[in-house]
Amino acid sequence: MASARVDIISIGTLSRNRLWNETEAVRTAHATTCLIRAPGRMILVDPGLPGVALQARLFERAGIHPSQIDTVFLTNFRPAHRAGFSLFAHARILMHENEIEFMRRDLERLIEQAPEQDRDRRHFQNELRLLETIRPAEDKLAPGVDLYPLFGYTPGTCGLLVSAPTMTLLIAGDAVPTLDHFLAAQVLPDAHDIRAAQESMQEVYEIADLIVPGHDNIFPNPRAQGL
Numbered sequence: 001m002a003s004a005r006v007d008i009i010s011i012g013t014l015s016r017n018r019l020w021n022e023t024e025a026v027r028t029a030h031a032t033t034c035l036i037r038a039p040g041r042m043i044l045v046d047p048g049l050p051g052v053a054l055q056a057r058l059f060e061r062a063g064i065h066p067s068q069i070d071t072v073f074l075t076n077f078r079p080a081h082r083a084g085f086s087l088f089a090h091a092r093i094l095m096h097e098n099e100i101e102f103m104r105r106d107l108e109r110l111i112e113q114a115p116e117q118d119r120d121r122r123h124f125q126n127e128l129r130l131l132e133t134i135r136p137a138e139d140k141l142a143p144g145v146d147l148y149p150l151f152g153y154t155p156g157t158c159g160l161l162v163s164a165p166t167m168t169l170l171i172a173g174d175a176v177p178t179l180d181h182f183l184a185a186q187v188l189p190d191a192h193d194i195r196a197a198q199e200s201m202q203e204v205y206e207i208a209d210l211i212v213p214g215h216d217n218i219f220p221n222p223r224a225q226g227l
Helices: 051-062 096-111 120-131 177-186 192-208
Strands: 007-008 033-038 040-044 072-075 092-095 141-142 145-149 158-164 165-173 210-214
Touching: 007 051, 007 120, 033 051, 033 141, 040 141, 096 120, 165 192, 177 192, 177 210
Parallel strands: 040 072, 072 092, 165 210
Antiparallel strands: 007 033, 033 040, 141 145, 145 158, 158 165
């Protein structure tokens, strides 16, 4: 059986990288977007760019159109991971069930607390409607493509483990923000649970040969060089 293929569609970035001594947001954050091609499946992970830019990037990097994507997987519900969401209304939108349930409770609480005509209330209502279009992901998305929970940055952060006979590739989302963060063993400071996020990063180190981080380019695990 043919192995799944992973291509980077767009390399993400953080709005502020403390490891670069940035003290405030200096750019628009967007997640690294990748495409998984498996037998009979086209899975897009974290459509972080706005729709027009993402549509162009899909064609430039993979020669495909949004209509060919059958599944979108979000590693978490943060806005930087879903700016191009509207391109894929035809596709199944999936996320880990823990992330869906936590965000539902959080948004319902925020709506209840906000004044009736408050702009924030309308924003939270729109976010909840968007969340309701997302379904819990099954454990296996395709042959050789499995969910890999990496809780910590958010309560339901979840990666995808793409297995081949001689290597494993892990799409890690914000469990590994960038190569610099991985080398420094630093998680993002706004993590929901710092300790759990640190444990998830350690898991990535132990299992993956190649790593797709949340906001950087793919890189080989430095463990292979004894680091």
